[in-house]
Each structure stands twice: as structure tokens, then as C-alpha cells.
Amino acid sequence: MPLYRYLISTYGFCLASVLGNIVFRFHLSLPIHIIFRSSSTAFTMLLGYLIYRKKYSLGQILGSVLMSLGVITVTISNMSDRSSQPNEEPQEFRTYVSGLAILVGVTMLTSFLSLYNESSNRIYRAKERSGSWLENLFYSHLYAIPFFLLMPGTLKREYELVESLSASSNFKKYWAFLLANVITQLLCVAGVNKIAILTSAVTLGVILLLRRFLSLLFSMLLFHNEMSPLGMLGTIMVFAGAGVYSYSIGAENDKMKMKEKRE
Structure with a gap:
């Protein structure tokens, strides 16, 4: 695969990762971050239709719409809770909205990059899909190293933090x-790269959504992040949409198998 495709993918995801961490400075809780990023499936379908002229089944569209509505419901619920707090200044509320805007940009960027990688795999790796995920894993990490050299201040603060903890x-x-974090991240990244070779960008997004669901549960359990009833309804809608999408994919695969048997 050409070098420029690795560079676009690597630095695009690096930028998305950095911005995704920066939004926590805008008073966004982890559950809101997770649920809002779950709308990436809908963004992926929209960009896939507009840019790559992809076609999707009714079940896929319905599942994505349901997930998007769930995200909107949770976001509105959280914003309503914040705006109704008497001690919160308008500046803090504007900061929260700014964080949401950045999160939308990050979600659209990752959706585009997923489609871009799917296109690269289809064009350049049609004959070697079984082992090429290791190549992608290697180059994406190798080319990402210079990106972190652009943030010496952050690296210095992290090093000083480790030194302070030594005492x-x-x-x-x-x-x-x-x-434990490094090991689980390694397993996660390796799994995502392998799945990306074998499935479409939209299906990969749904699989990652289920992973975020587990993160959401752990976050609420460990950090006591609570949601209003409206927020819980939105959460149910998000993951119900994922179920509808998964069922639609399974039904399509069954139809294809039946068609192959008849032929």
C-alpha cells in the first residue's frame, strides 16, 4: 500500500485521539463522551453514501437512526441538567457546548478515516487480507512516533508525574x-486492526459501539457517573439500534448463503 495512505490514516487518527482527550477539559463526563462517539456509525453511513456512493439496507439505516436519536436524547438530557443548575455560570455552559462541538468534529473525522481505510484495504489488499492487519498495525504505530514529538510539554508533564509517583x-x-492499561490497549488495537480487514467500516463501528457499552458500565460503576431517566432512555435507544443493525447484517448474510446454495 502506498506510503501516503498510511500517513493520512495514522496522523488522522492521532489528531482524533488528541482531540478526543482534550474534550475532557470542557467538563464532559466519560459516559457522555462514550455515548456521543457512538453516533460514529450514523456518520459513517452518511459519509459512505455521500463520498463512496454506498448503499445500505433498511435495517442498517433504522439501527443507525435509532442510535443517533439516542445520542441526541442523552446529550439534551445532560445539557438540560447543566443549564438548570443555579450555581453554574454561563461561561461554563458555553465551555461544555464547545466541547460537544469538538466531539462532533472528532466523530466525523474518525468516520471518514474508517471509510478511507476500508477503501485502502479493498484496493490494495484484496489478495492478502489474512495477514495485512499486522502490517497496518506496525506502520500506524511507527509513523505516529513523530506526532508525539510535537508535544514536548505534555510528555514532560507526564514524565514528572511518573517521577512524583515513585515516592x-x-x-x-x-x-x-x-x-494493565497497556496490555488491554494492545489487545484492543490489535483486534480492531484485524476486524477492520475482515469487515466494513460500518460493521466495525457497531462492534466498537458494543465495546463502548462495556466502558460505559464500568465508568458508571467505578466513578459514580449518574444519568437522568431521559439519559437512560437515550442509552437504551443507542444500544437497541446496535441490536437492530446486527440483526440486519445477520439476515443479509443468511440471504446470501441461501442464494449461493441455490446457485
């Missing part, structure tokens, strides 16, 4: 958490 009595505990 703590819980130093071994912190390192255990860091090691």
Missing part, C-alpha cells in the same frame, strides 16, 4: 494499573 507508597499499584 508514593502506592507506586507499585500505579504501575500495575499502567501495565
Whole structure:
């Protein structure tokens, strides 16, 4: 695959990753971050139709619409809760809205990159789909190294934080958490790269949505992030939409198998 395609994909995802972490400075909770990013499936379908002229079944469209409506419901619920707080200043509310705007941009960027990678895999890897995910995993990390050199201040602060923790009595505990995070991230990234070779960008988005569902549950359990009844309704809509989409994909695969048997 040409070098420029690796570079576009790598630096695009690096930018999305950095912006995705920056939005936490805008008073966005992790559940809102997770649920809003879950709308990437709808964005992927929209961009796929507009840019690549892809066609989707009614079940896929219905599932994506349901997920998007769920995201909107949760977002409105959270914004209503914030705007009704008497002690919150208008400046803080504007900061929250700005964070949501960045999150929309990140979601659209990742959706486009998923379609871009799907196109690259289809064009250049049609004959070697089984092992090419390792190549993509290697180059995407190799080319990402210079990107982090553009953030010396952040790297310095992280290093100083690690040094300060070395004097703590819980130093071994912190390192255990860091090691667990690195291992799980490795498994996650490797799995995503392998799935991206074998499936479409939209299906990959649905699989990642289910992963975010588990993250949402852990977040609410560990960090006591609560949601209003309207927010819970939106959450149910998001993951119900994922179920509708998955059922639609399964039905289409069954039809294709039946057609192949008849032929």
C-alpha cells in the first residue's frame, strides 16, 4: 500500500485521539463522551453514501437512526441538567457546548478515516487480507512516533508525574494499573486492526459501539457517573439500534448463503 495512505490514516487518527482527550477539559463526563462517539456509525453511513456512493439496507439505516436519536436524547438530557443548575455560570455552559462541538468534529473525522481505510484495504489488499492487519498495525504505530514529538510539554508533564509517583507508597499499584492499561490497549488495537480487514467500516463501528457499552458500565460503576431517566432512555435507544443493525447484517448474510446454495 502506498506510503501516503498510511500517513493520512495514522496522523488522522492521532489528531482524533488528541482531540478526543482534550474534550475532557470542557467538563464532559466519560459516559457522555462514550455515548456521543457512538453516533460514529450514523456518520459513517452518511459519509459512505455521500463520498463512496454506498448503499445500505433498511435495517442498517433504522439501527443507525435509532442510535443517533439516542445520542441526541442523552446529550439534551445532560445539557438540560447543566443549564438548570443555579450555581453554574454561563461561561461554563458555553465551555461544555464547545466541547460537544469538538466531539462532533472528532466523530466525523474518525468516520471518514474508517471509510478511507476500508477503501485502502479493498484496493490494495484484496489478495492478502489474512495477514495485512499486522502490517497496518506496525506502520500506524511507527509513523505516529513523530506526532508525539510535537508535544514536548505534555510528555514532560507526564514524565514528572511518573517521577512524583515513585515516592508514593502506592507506586507499585500505579504501575500495575499502567501495565494493565497497556496490555488491554494492545489487545484492543490489535483486534480492531484485524476486524477492520475482515469487515466494513460500518460493521466495525457497531462492534466498537458494543465495546463502548462495556466502558460505559464500568465508568458508571467505578466513578459514580449518574444519568437522568431521559439519559437512560437515550442509552437504551443507542444500544437497541446496535441490536437492530446486527440483526440486519445477520439476515443479509443468511440471504446470501441461501442464494449461493441455490446457485
